[in-house]
Amino acid sequence: MKVLVPVKRVLDYNVKPRVKADGSGVDLSNVKMSMNPFDEIAVEEAIRLREGKNGGGVTEVIAVSVGEQKCTETLRTALAMGADRAILVQTDEKVEPLAVAKILKAIADEEGPSLVILGKQAIDDDNNQTGQMLAGLTGWGQGTFASKVELAPDSVTVTREVDGGLETEKLTLPAIVTTDLRLNEPRYASLPNIMKAKSKPLSNKTPADYGVDVTPRIKTLKVVEPGKRQAGVKVADVDELVNKLTVLGIRK
Amino acid sequence: MKTLVWVEHDGGSVKDATLSAVTAASKLGEVHLLVAGQGVDAVAQAAAQIAGVGKVHVADDAAFAHALAENVAPLVVELMGHHDAFVAPATTSGKNIAPRVAALLDVMQISDILSVEGEDTFTRPIYAGNAIATVQTSDAKKVITVRTTAFEKAAATGGSGTVEAVAASGADKGVSTFVGSEIAANARPELTSAKVIVSGGRALGSGEKFRELIEPLADKLGAGVGASRAAVDAGFVPNDYQVGQTGKIVAPEVYVAVGISGAIQHLAGMKDSKIIVAINKDEDAPIFQVADIGLVGDLFKIVPELTEKL
Ligand SMILES: Cc1cc2nc3c(=O)[nH]c(=O)nc-3n(C[C@H](O)[C@H](O)[C@H](O)COP(=O)(O)OP(=O)(O)OC[C@H]3O[C@@H](n4cnc5c(N)ncnc54)[C@H](O)[C@@H]3O)c2cc1C
Numbered sequence: 001m002k003v004l005v006p007v008k009r010v011l012d013y014n015v016k017p018r019v020k021a022d023g024s025g026v027d028l029s030n031v032k033m034s035m036n037p038f039d040e041i042a043v044e045e046a047i048r049l050r051e052g053k054n055g056g057g058v059t060e061v062i063a064v065s066v067g068e069q070k071c072t073e074t075l076r077t078a079l080a081m082g083a084d085r086a087i088l089v090q091t092d093e094k095v096e097p098l099a100v101a102k103i104l105k106a107i108a109d110e111e112g113p114s115l116v117i118l119g120k121q122a123i124d125d126d127n128n129q130t131g132q133m134l135a136g137l138t139g140w141g142q143g144t145f146a147s148k149v150e151l152a153p154d155s156v157t158v159t160r161e162v163d164g165g166l167e168t169e170k171l172t173l174p175a176i177v178t179t180d181l182r183l184n185e186p187r188y189a190s191l192p193n194i195m196k197a198k199s200k201p202l203s204n205k206t207p208a209d210y211g212v213d214v215t216p217r218i219k220t221l222k223v224v225e226p227g228k229r230q231a232g233v234k235v236a237d238v239d240e241l242v243n244k245l246t247v248l249g250i251r252k
Numbered sequence: 253m254k255t256l257v258w259v260e261h262d263g264g265s266v267k268d269a270t271l272s273a274v275t276a277a278s279k280l281g282e283v284h285l286l287v288a289g290q291g292v293d294a295v296a297q298a299a300a301q302i303a304g305v306g307k308v309h310v311a312d313d314a315a316f317a318h319a320l321a322e323n324v325a326p327l328v329v330e331l332m333g334h335h336d337a338f339v340a341p342a343t344t345s346g347k348n349i350a351p352r353v354a355a356l357l358d359v360m361q362i363s364d365i366l367s368v369e370g371e372d373t374f375t376r377p378i379y380a381g382n383a384i385a386t387v388q389t390s391d392a393k394k395v396i397t398v399r400t401t402a403f404e405k406a407a408a409t410g411g412s413g414t415v416e417a418v419a420a421s422g423a424d425k426g427v428s429t430f431v432g433s434e435i436a437a438n439a440r441p442e443l444t445s446a447k448v449i450v451s452g453g454r455a456l457g458s459g460e461k462f463r464e465l466i467e468p469l470a471d472k473l474g475a476g477v478g479a480s481r482a483a484v485d486a487g488f489v490p491n492d493y494q495v496g497q498t499g500k501i502v503a504p505e506v507y508v509a510v511g512i513s514g515a516i517q518h519l520a521g522m523k524d525s526k527i528i529v530a531i532n533k534d535e536d537a538p539i540f541q542v543a544d545i546g547l548v549g550d551l552f553k554i555v556p557e558l559t560e561k562l
């Protein structure tokens with residue numbers, strides 16, 4: 001069985017985003033970029049499956065990234081974590097989830113994976129769409145927001161983090177899974193593995209190779225900073241806090 | 253424009269999130285609803301009472317019992333033949349279903365809208381709410397999820413919608429089955445609609461301490477209980493307590509953050525609260541930059557004293 005893992009290059013989660021003065025977007029020049037944290041979890045899960053944890057049968061893990069040349073770094077990170085090979089679908093356009101899903105559909109048609117594991121959400125645009133869209137395009141089952149994945153030869157059982165707690169679904173393979181925070185703790189790539197990753201296969205493609213039109217459907221008219229909260233007051237002790245709460249009518 | 257709103261329900265009653273989605277949809281035009289489920293007569297009747305609602309489409313079938321996206325999305329797509337927009341609250345079920353619908357309609361979804369600026373223009377948060385984008389779609393049909401805290405709830409009564417059954421033959425697509433759920437019965441107010449929330453962070457140290465300190469304070473304030481990711485990851489509380497960029501978005505009258513540092517991912521979920529109270533032993537903790545009332549000190553001393561004096 002093959003597992004496909006789409007990984008996105010995003011602003012590192014520790015960096016505070018700055019809105020550009022001209023209102024055209026968030027400034028990404030000279031800032032640290034990393035693999036989307038949910039995608040690290042996806043790569044980790046795929047590798048664990050290949051290692052025979054949570055169900056066996058996985059023989060190959062393929063990482064895919066859609067974006068500019070620099071996404072190669074993100075793919076090398078996935079390879080260093082343990083993915084077997086990588087595909088860069090290179091474009092300088094900002095590719096929306098729908099187009100990413102179409103590219104992934106074409107790759108899935110070509111590679112025939114049993115499972116595609118994506119992040120639940122890219123932390124830059126916070127869209128939370130691509131996995132569900134890919135599932136729609138392929139007609140496959142979708143186990144979104146997964147906190148547990150158990151693979152069997154012809155099905156996958158996914159425990160999902162939902163608003164009220166947890167929910168479990170069984171999906172026929174092939175299927176789509178999107179990761180939530182509690183699924184696993186991603187490993188760090190060791191130095192020897194980082195070296196090894198440099199010689200793992202990485203193929204270069206373009207959206208045109210897959211016949212996908214990546215023209216955006218959504219135009220960003222402007223990007224602004226949200227209204228800032230004023231820092232309030234510090235109180236000296238509990239009595240003063242109780243007073244404040246009383247004045248504000250917060251005490252029951 | 254005719255909109256179709258996804259009704260989030262628990263089998264018996266309509267969830268509040270639906271009411272916010274109705275308000276957002278009403279800014280686009282005529283509001284129709286979709287109630288999907290099994291044995292949902294009562295829900296359909298309740299939905300028809302929502303102020304401003306026209307038609308209520310009801311799809312009653314075992315295949316829809318657990319709102320499996322694989323079965324529900326084709327149903328929505330069919331109804332979208334005579335609607336111009338599909339609107340769902342950005343709950344876990346809305347987020348699960350809407351993008352699948354969008355892909356089947358070949359449109360880009362607009363996620364988590366904060367406002368409707370025009371029939372094709374919306375604002376939405378990006379980068380954990382550190383930026384607000386105004387976006388315009390060129391798709392003829394719209395698929396939208398709604399940040400419920402950004403829209404007033406429509407009145408649950410006063411409407412007079414007409415209920416219409418949707419044929420649901422062949423609804424089970426056969427690729428997914430519901431196995432079970434662990435939905436904790438919780439006597440407390442739901443986080444997304446609570447007036448007051450008390451949230452605990454990593455500093456609590458254990459599930460026992462969390463219950464021992466946070467719960468009584470929440471009881472005193474009639475509050476819902478939330479948590480930071482760190483507290484959930486450490487297993488102090490279940491996953492559905494998580495407030496933040498990738499958890500629940502809340503905007504209560506009062507949010508009390510106890511032993512939470514205020515990472516941007518946490519702030520993303522609560523910084524629209526009316527009044528923020530923070531208790532933290534580190535006077536430089538970022539949470540104090542957004543707190544209206546801050547108290548610097550050891551929560552293990554402060555919280556019991558506060559609970560007692562309230
Ligand atoms: C992809 C991604 C998504 C994320 N999504 C979310 C999300 O949705 N929600 C979320 O909350 N986080 C999220 N995070 C995690 C976030 O970055 C922080 O790690 C997390 O919010 C920290 O939780 P905390 O404040 O409880 O812990 P810490 O940052 O460890 O803070 C503990 C605080 O307690 C204080 N403290 C310690 N002891 C005491 C004491 N005795 N008395 C008083 N104060 C004390 C400390 O001064 C400190 O400020 C996400 C991270 C990533 C990478």
Ligand SMILES: Nc1ncnc2c1ncn2[C@@H]1O[C@H](COP(=O)(O)O)[C@@H](O)[C@H]1O
Pocket residue numbers: 005006007008009036038039042064065066067095097100117118119120121122123125126127128129130131
């Ligand atoms: N450009 C991209 N390249 C590769 N994977 C992507 C890309 N965009 C989104 N994804 C995948 O889709 C997931 C959800 O992203 P989104 O729908 O944009 O929030 C991410 O966590 C990735 O796994």
